[in-house]
Amino acid sequence: MSTSLLRVEGLEIGVDGEHSALVAGVHFEVEAGRTLALVGESGSGKTLSALSLVGLLPSTVRVRAGRMTFDGESYALDQPATLAKLRGARIGFVFQEPMSALNPVLRIGEQIAEVRVRHCGEQWRQAHRQAIRLLERVGINQPERRARQYIHELSGGMRQRVMIAIAIACEPRLLIADEPTTALDVTLQRQLLELIGELRDSQGMGVLMVTHDLGVVAEVADRMVVMRKGEIVESGEVSAVLASPAHDYTRGLIAALPGGSAFPTRARMDTSALGEPLLRVRGLSKSYPSRRRFFGASNELQVLHAVDLDIHRGETLALVGESGSGKSTLGRCVLNLTPASGGSVTFDGIDVLNARGVQRQWLRQRMQVVFQDPFASLNPRMRVGDAIEEVMLVHGIARGARARDRVAELLELVGLDVQAASRRPHAFSGGQRQRLAIARALALEPELLVADEAVSALDATVRAQVVTLLARLSEQLGLSMLFITHDLGLARHFADRVAVMQGGGIVESGDAESVLNAPQHAYTAALLAAEPRHPV
Missing domain, CATH: 3.40.50.300 (P-loop containing nucleotide triphosphate hydrolases)
Incomplete structure (x- = not known):
């Protein structure tokens, strides 16, 4: 039976000097070994909610209220310095854009090893060996070679796999994935979602999947929370919500998918x-032209x-x-x-x-x-x-x-x-x-x-x-x-x-x-x- 790993209550987020809230009254729960999808369009507050759990909100944005219980311990969400201690060690975070999140001047292996050194207390030599094993674990071929490369030398799919390797480097209890498959083609998307599912099942960790893609939700999530304008409008088991949505906004999201009632139909040309x-x-x-070889060829x-x-x-x-x-x-x-x-x-x-x-x-x-x-x-x-x-x-x-x-x-x-x-x-x-x-x-x-x-x-x-x-x-x-x-x-x-x-x-x-x-x-x-x- 699944047990509660993360419980968020009364989360409110706002901008300094402004009375209105960006996120208000948000609450949700992630169970160990299961996936919760935080769903909504741009501006719904889903990414801010996820970032607040690890103290990564932008400098002008503050948590005004809210607490979370994580792995049996209680934390005030308005204490980013305390929450930052969870990041990397007990909570892994996969960002949407690896080219912005990863350091372009450090080799891949160095960036993964750094997590092991800082959060697991390993020596650099041992951490480098673990980095290569992690690259292999997330399905990257020739991990020794890739560990010596820089992020710009990898494809989009491999960059996301590197992000996942960094996120799971210290075997966290919770993995937060913020739009990890946006703009990826269907086969890469399938591979990454299967990888996250395998890691969840093998390690028994909980997964908080932040996404606007209902196809991803239907594929990997157990429960879902639908957000609109900083508030939760609907939540429940994925199969129940998608089969019979109770809120007009959720119905609108489903109708806007290809084949839905709000998606355009065109008369085919002969x-x-x-x-x-x-x-x-x-x-x-x-x-x-590729790189020049010996003797000018x-x-x-x-x-x-x-x-x-x-x-x-x-x-x-x-x-x-x-x-x-x-x-x-x-x-x-x-x-x-x-x-x-x-x-x-x-x-x-x-x-x-x-x-x-x-x-x-x-x-x-x-x-x-x-x-x-x-x-x-x-x-x-x-x-x-x-x-x-x-x-x-x-x-x-x-x-x-x-x-x-x-x-x-x-x-x-x-x-x-x-x-x-x-x-x-x-x-x-x-x-x-x-x-x-x-x-x-x-x-x-x-x-x-x-x-x-x-x-x-x-x-x-x-x-x-x-x-x-x-x-x-x-x-x-x-x-x-x-x-x-x-x-x-x-x-x-x-x-x-x-x-x-x-x-x-x-x-x-x-x-x-x-x-x-x-x-x-x-x-x-x-x-x-x-x-x-x-x-x-």
Whole structure:
């Protein structure tokens, strides 16, 4: 029988100098050997609640009230120095972004060994040996070699495994995982979730999983707590809550999943009777020079292998595959943002790869892109209205009052108020920034939009809103889309056709229903098998 490992009561968190609370009256319990999911959208207070347990709140944020009982001992949550003593030794923490949480100038082995030295009292030599064993335990091949590497030399999945190795280095009683699988492809997500489950079962530790992904909740959690605007709106056994949610907010989260009632449905295009495609890609390849070997010889790293694909007017083609499969490289080569090594790209009869002068300027206008991270692609010093207006000025589309009117029209088109034009990117949420990026891309009235993981890190309801917007624009404007994603559920319900990439080549393509319901290639079947179980 499971026993209570962690009990949090009356947690209240606020900002210095402000009366209103960011988190109020939060209480939950984690049992040994079981997983509790803390669920909610961005701004719900779930991450602040988790950080407060180990004294890691931002400097301007304070715990105003609350206590926790952990492993039989009582702690005041407004004493971060006391809570910090639990961190690393008895409570492990897996952060969402390992590149921000890990030290870029220390080797991987040193960072894991440091935890053993500080919290377990080991000597450095012994701690290094344990670090290698921990890397092996979390499923990293060649652990001795990886221990000598730096974090930038590892893939996204391996970085998260390193974070888990650090978190479990001293065999903690509780593991807190804050969005550990966000933006990872389905196979990496499956591997990491299975790893956390295995560690929980083998060590008997409790797991607090902080996530906005109900697919992850359905896959790994025993109980769930749903948060909204700093308060708990619903809690219970996962199977009961997902099968029969009692609160409107929980019902809204489920409805916003692909296939849910709030997720857009698009009439599928019949491309069999269409004429010449708007975009034609033939034999596209891309390689990068690798490190030079002895006697001046060098190897080449082949990223794309003779890729063929077509996109017709008004059609949405989803390009799916794991990280490193070549999806983003293909999108950038299609736009000629990254020079291709071979093959051809033709847009409306024009050779994209060899276009110069006026033709190239015209192509820049007709083919636009929305990147995964809108904050990185928007100038932080520019007001968003000026950023949208700038592209029209550069291409001679509009200027003066006409350009400002067009900015207002675009903001309205993507569901934002015209007053947003005077604000800078930092003043918007992630979903709003993505809407701004779409507005800027649409300012030039393109015929093809390349959306590169444009909704991968968004909450379910915000993602549904952005996808609804894209679906509406596709119908209203006849917009064609190359929709790059690792989310198979999203591709199934949003795209007309799907192309599956593996190792730089397309292994299967066809209409979305056929490919994702009856895959012909083993790799596609493996991706589908790794897909989280959604509750709709």
